[in-house]
Amino acid sequence: MQLAREELQQAYRQMKTIREFEERLHKEIATGVIPGFTHLYAGQESVAVGVCENLTNDDYITSTHRGHGHCIAKGCDVIGMMKEVYGKADGLCKGKGGSMHVADMDVGMLGANGIVGGGPPLATGAALAAKLDKKGGVAVSFGGDGSCNQGPVFEAMNIAAILKLPSVYVYENNRYSEHTHSSYVIASESIASRVEGFGIHTVKANGFDFFEVHEVMKELITKAREGNGPCAVEFETTRFYGHFEGDPQNYRAPTELEDDRENNDCLKIFRSKVSEAGLLADEDLDNIDNEVLALIDDAVEQAQNSPAPTPDDVTTDVYVSY
Amino acid sequence: MTETTFREALTDTLHQEMARDENVIVMGEDVVGGTGNPHVEPDFVGGVFGVTAGLYTKFGVERCIDMPISEAGIVGTAAGAALAGKRPVAEIMFCDFMGLCLDQLMNQAAKFRYMFGGKATCPMVLRTTYGAGMNAASQHSQSLHPLVTMIPGLKVVIPSTPADAKGLLTTAIRDDDPVIFFEHKTLYTISGDVPDGDHTVPFGKARIVSEGEDCTLVATGRMVSFCENAAQALSEDGISCDIIDPRTTSPLDEDAILDSVEKTGRLVVVDETPPRCSFACDVAALAASEVFSSLKAPIKQVTAPHSPVPFAKELEAAYVPSPAKIKDIVEQTVNYK
Ligand SMILES: Cc1ncc(C[n+]2csc(CCOP(=O)(O)OP(=O)(O)O)c2C)c(N)n1
Ligand SMILES: [Mg+2]
Numbered sequence: 316m317q318l319a320r321e322e323l324q325q326a327y328r329q330m331k332t333i334r335e336f337e338e339r340l341h342k343e344i345a346t347g348v349i350p351g352f353t354h355l356y357a358g359q360e361s362v363a364v365g366v367c368e369n370l371t372n373d374d375y376i377t378s379t380h381r382g383h384g385h386c387i388a389k390g391c392d393v394i395g396m397m398k399e400v401y402g403k404a405d406g407l408c409k410g411k412g413g414s415m416h417v418a419d420m421d422v423g424m425l426g427a428n429g430i431v432g433g434g435p436p437l438a439t440g441a442a443l444a445a446k447l448d449k450k451g452g453v454a455v456s457f458g459g460d461g462s463c464n465q466g467p468v469f470e471a472m473n474i475a476a477i478l479k480l481p482s483v484y485v486y487e488n489n490r491y492s493e494h495t496h497s498s499y500v501i502a503s504e505s506i507a508s509r510v511e512g513f514g515i516h517t518v519k520a521n522g523f524d525f526f527e528v529h530e531v532m533k534e535l536i537t538k539a540r541e542g543n544g545p546c547a548v549e550f551e552t553t554r555f556y557g558h559f560e561g562d563p564q565n566y567r568a569p570t571e572l573e574d575d576r577e578n579n580d581c582l583k584i585f586r587s588k589v590s591e592a593g594l595l596a597d598e599d600l601d602n603i604d605n606e607v608l609a610l611i612d613d614a615v616e617q618a619q620n621s622p623a624p625t626p627d628d629v630t631t632d633v634y635v636s637y
Numbered sequence: 638m639t640e641t642t643f644r645e646a647l648t649d650t651l652h653q654e655m656a657r658d659e660n661v662i663v664m665g666e667d668v669v670g671g672t673g674n675p676h677v678e679p680d681f682v683g684g685v686f687g688v689t690a691g692l693y694t695k696f697g698v699e700r701c702i703d704m705p706i707s708e709a710g711i712v713g714t715a716a717g718a719a720l721a722g723k724r725p726v727a728e729i730m731f732c733d734f735m736g737l738c739l740d741q742l743m744n745q746a747a748k749f750r751y752m753f754g755g756k757a758t759c760p761m762v763l764r765t766t767y768g769a770g771m772n773a774a775s776q777h778s779q780s781l782h783p784l785v786t787m788i789p790g791l792k793v794v795i796p797s798t799p800a801d802a803k804g805l806l807t808t809a810i811r812d813d814d815p816v817i818f819f820e821h822k823t824l825y826t827i828s829g830d831v832p833d834g835d836h837t838v839p840f841g842k843a844r845i846v847s848e849g850e851d852c853t854l855v856a857t858g859r860m861v862s863f864c865e866n867a868a869q870a871l872s873e874d875g876i877s878c879d880i881i882d883p884r885t886t887s888p889l890d891e892d893a894i895l896d897s898v899e900k901t902g903r904l905v906v907v908d909e910t911p912p913r914c915s916f917a918c919d920v921a922a923l924a925a926s927e928v929f930s931s932l933k934a935p936i937k938q939v940t941a942p943h944s945p946v947p948f949a950k951e952l953e954a955a956y957v958p959s960p961a962k963i964k965d966i967v968e969q970t971v972n973y974k
Contacts, residue, residue: 350772350948350949350950350953351771351772351773351774352771402949402950402952408948410948410951411774411948412774412948413772413948413949415776416774416948428776429773429776430736430776431706432706432737461705462706464706465706465708466707466709466737467737492666493666493670493682493685494670494671494674494682495666495674496671496672496674496675498673499672499703500672501705566671566674566677567676568676571676623950624947624949624952625951626955628947628952629942629944629947629955629956630942630943633943635943637912637943
C-alpha cells in the first residue's frame with residue numbers, strides 16, 4: 316500500500332459515492348419515478364475505482380449496461396448523471412440516453428452501452444487514436460463475464476494485439492449474465508485463460524479488494540502506456556442487486572447475497588484495511604460518508620426538480636431532418 | 638376459443654409445435670434461465686419475456702437450449718441446424734441485437750434456397766421483440782422490420798393479436814424458409830380469444846380489422862390498436878375507416894390493401910419506424926403506382942420521426958405515433974379538397 320493519504324481518501328470517496336448512488340436509486344426506482352431499465356453496480360465499486368484511479372482525463376474508458384460505477388469512477392458529474400437517469404433535459408445526455416447510455420467525452424468516458432460486447436471494439440479504436448496522438452494515453456474497456464462470448468470482443472482484442480495498441484480489457488466476473496451462471500456459458504477454465512490465447516498478457520485477480528485491483532491495474536496500464544501492447548484482466552466480483560431493478564434473484568443461493576454483503580463487501584474490506592494499517596482514521600472515513608450522502612441527496616433533489624425535455628428535443632442531434 | 642394473453646398464446650404454440658414435431662428446437666439467451674447455477678433447478682425464467690416458459694422441463698435440455706451472449710453464433714447455429722434438417726426457433730431478446738447477427742440472416746439464411754439452386758431449405762424462425770413503450774432508449778426500442786423486409790429470402794411476420802400470434806407462429810415454424818417473427822414488447826399482456834388446437838394463419842393474407850368507407854388505414858403490431866382507437870374517435874365524427882393489418886410484411890397482401898384503397902380512395906399508413914425507406918413508404922408507393930386514379934387525396938404516412946428512439950418519458954411519448962395523431966391525419970385526408 317504505497318498510496319498517499321489523499322489518494323486513499325479519494326478512492327474511498329469514489330467507491331462510497333458509487334455505493335450510495337446505487338443504494339439510493341434502488342429505493343427511488345421502487346417508487347416508479349425512474350423510467351426504463353436500470354442495472355445497479357453496487358458491490359463492484361472496487362473494480363471501477365481501482366481501475367480508474369490509474370487513469371487521467373486524457374485516457375478513455377468504455378462501459379456496459381451496468382455503467383454507473385464506471386461513469387462515477389471516471390469523473391462524470393454525479394448530479395448530471397442523476398438527472399440523466401431521471402430523464403431530464405439538463406442531464407449529462409439531455410435525457411436522450413438514460414441509465415444505459417451515460418457518457419461524458421470531456422472526461423474520456425465513451426459511454427455506458429446497451430449492447431453487451433459493444434464497448435471493447437470502441438476501446439480498441441480509442442486506443443488506436445491514443446497511439447497516433449503519441450501522448451501516452453490508454454483506453455480501458457469494462458465488460459461483464461457475459462460479454463466475453465461476443466465475437467466482436469474477440470476481434471477487438473486480436474486487432475489490439477496485432478497493432479500493439481495501448482488498451483486494457485477488463486472483465487468483471489460477477490458470476491452471472493442475467494440469470495445464467497458463467498460456469499455454463501464460458502467453456503474455458505476462466506475468461507483469463509481464454510484471453511491469453513489472443514497473445515495478450517492477462518491476469519486474474521481478486522476484485523473485492525481495492526488495493527489488489529489498483530496494484531494489478533497500475534502494472535497493466537503502465538505496460539500498455541509504454542507501448543508494450545494490450546493487456547487484459549479478469550476480476551472476481553459480485554453484484555449486490557439483481558440483474559436489473561425488479562429481478563427477484565431467485566437463481567442465487569439462499570445465503571449468497573448475505574455472505575457477499577458480509578465477507579465480500581469492498582467498502583468494508585477497504586475500511587478495515589486502512590484502519591488496521593493506521594492509514595485513515597474512522598473519523599476521516601465517516602466524514603467522507605457524510606459528504607457523500609449529502610451529495611446524493613442534493614443530486615436526487617436536483618434531478619427531481621429539473622425540467623423534462625420537450626417534444627422538440629426529439630429531433631435534435633440527428634444530422635438531417637425530413 | 639380460449640381467452641389467452643399474447644404471451645401465453647406464443648408459449649402454447651411453442652409447446653404444441655415441439656410436441657408435434659421433434660425437429661422443432663428452441664435456443665437463445667435465458668430461454669431456459671438459471672442454467673449452470675449450482676443452487677437452482679433451471680426453467681424458472683423461460684426467456685426474459687417469459688415466452689419459452691416450461692419448454693425445458695417438458696422437452697429437455699437437448700431441445701430447449703440456453704445460449705451464451707453470442708447473437709451471431711446463435712443465429713448461425715440455428716441456420717446451420719435448419720440446413721441439416723432441424724426446425725430451430727431462435728430467440729434474439731431485442732431486435733436491436735440483430736445488428737450482431739445480420740450476416741447470418743442476410744448473407745446466410747436468406748440466400749441458401751436461391752443461391753444453391755433451390756436445393757436447400759432453411760426452416761428456421763427468429764423470434765424477437767421490437768418497439769418503443771418501455772423507455773428502454775435507443776438500443777432496446779427499435780422497430781427494425783423494414784430492414785429485413787427488404788431482403789429477398791426472408792419472411793417477416795408481425796402479429797397484433799393473441800390469435801394471430803398463435804396462428805402465425807405455427808405457420809412460421811412449419812414454413813420451410815427463414816422467418817423473422819417480431820413481437821411488440823407492449824403486447825405480451827394483452828388478451829383475446831385464441832382458437833384451441835391446431836390454428837394456422839397463412840402468410841401474405843391480411844386481416845381486415847374493421848370496415849369503413851372514407852379512408853384506408855394500414856398498420857401492423859402495436860399500431861393496429863392505435864388505429865382502432867383513432868377510428869373509434871373518428872366514427873363519432875361520422876368518418877369510417879377500413880383498417881388493414883397485413884400481418885406479414887413479406888410476403889405482403891397487396892390485393893387487400895389495393896382493393897381497400899380503390900374502395901375508400903384514401904390511404905393513411907401508420908408505422909412505428911422512422912419515415913425513410915420504411916414499410917410505410919413501401920405501402921404508399923404500392924398504392925400510388927397501382928391505384929393512382931382511385932385516390933381522392935394524397936397518401937399520408939404517420940411514422941416516428943427520423944431519429945433514434947429517445948429515453949425520457951416525454952421524448953418517447955412524442956416519438957411514437959399516437960392515436961390522436963392518426964386521427965388528425967385521417968381527418969386532414971378525408972377533408973382534403
Ligand atoms: C447484444 C446483447 N445481447 C443481449 C443483451 C441482453 N443483456 C443485457 S445485460 C445481459 C447480461 C450481461 O451479463 P454480463 O456481461 O456478465 O454483465 P453483468 O450484467 O453481469 O454486469 C444480457 C444478456 C444485450 N443487452 N445486448
Ligand atoms: Mg456478469
